[in-house]
Amino acid sequence: MSDVKLAATARTEFGKGAARRLRRAHQIPAVLYGHGTQPVHVALPGHETMLALKHTNALFEIDLDGETTLAIVKDVQRDVVRQVIEHVDLLVVRRGEMVSVDVPVVVTGESAPGTIHVVETQTLSLEADATKLPSSVEVTIDGLAAGSSVTAGQVVLPEGSTLMSDAEQVVVAISSPQATADDLAADAAAADLAAVQSAASASEG
Numbered sequence: 001m002s003d004v005k006l007a008a009t010a011r012t013e014f015g016k017g018a019a020r021r022l023r024r025a026h027q028i029p030a031v032l033y034g035h036g037t038q039p040v041h042v043a044l045p046g047h048e049t050m051l052a053l054k055h056t057n058a059l060f061e062i063d064l065d066g067e068t069t070l071a072i073v074k075d076v077q078r079d080v081v082r083q084v085i086e087h088v089d090l091l092v093v094r095r096g097e098m099v100s101v102d103v104p105v106v107v108t109g110e111s112a113p114g115t116i117h118v119v120e121t122q123t124l125s126l127e128a129d130a131t132k133l134p135s136s137v138e139v140t141i142d143g144l145a146a147g148s149s150v151t152a153g154q155v156v157l158p159e160g161s162t163l164m165s166d167a168e169q170v171v172v173a174i175s176s177p178q179a180t181a182d183d184l185a186a187d188a189a190a191a192d193l194a195a196v197q198s199a200a201s202a203s204e205g
Contacts, residue, residue: 004052005061008042019086028085032062032071034092040064050085057101057133060090070094072101072130093130100127100164103134109142111174117141121171124152125164134158139172146176 153167
């Protein structure tokens with residue numbers, strides 16, 4: 001997990017117009033909330049924040065008026081067309097606090113020859129220390145045969161993490177590739193052509 005330090009400034013103007021002005025100034029509107037405190041509306045540096053958001057479950061150290069607040073990202077709103085970050089929700093956390101986060105699944109290894117794998121679950125919900133959040137969960141499929149699967153309960157979790165997802169939920173399934181109707185038709189046509197060529201060769205002989 002990456003620690004990210006960002007210098008924030010307090011926001012006193014709200015609404016779409018104010019948000020557009022912030023983005024033109026290369027800043028991103030955000031809100032800090034949690035632990036029963038009133039939400040704090042801030043502006044974050046645009047470029048640094050965009051880079052930080054590439055790290056899954058990064059711990060943010062928000063410096064506001066000389067005070068540092070620890071936070072994690074709970075929601076990012078983007079323009080669906082331009083993919084510009086429009087707003088960020090940050091949850092205030094404390095050292096040693098356990099929080100629930102969604103962690104991406106990363107598949108490692110190769111299943112048995114002639115098989116394919118399908119990732120049925122892209123993320124797993126885990127509970128972990130807010131300052132030690134995992135960036136991914138590895139699922140090993142080495143040598144698994146067709147018909148096998150790996151459930152959430154079988155995944156080896158990062159140290160200190162607890163599974164919150166359903167333990168019976170299938171994460172990765174192993175299967176044999178299924179021939180499509182087009183594949184079968186192509187094979188039949190090839191067989192017919194081979195038979196015709198064989199018959200023609202026999203008659204010529």
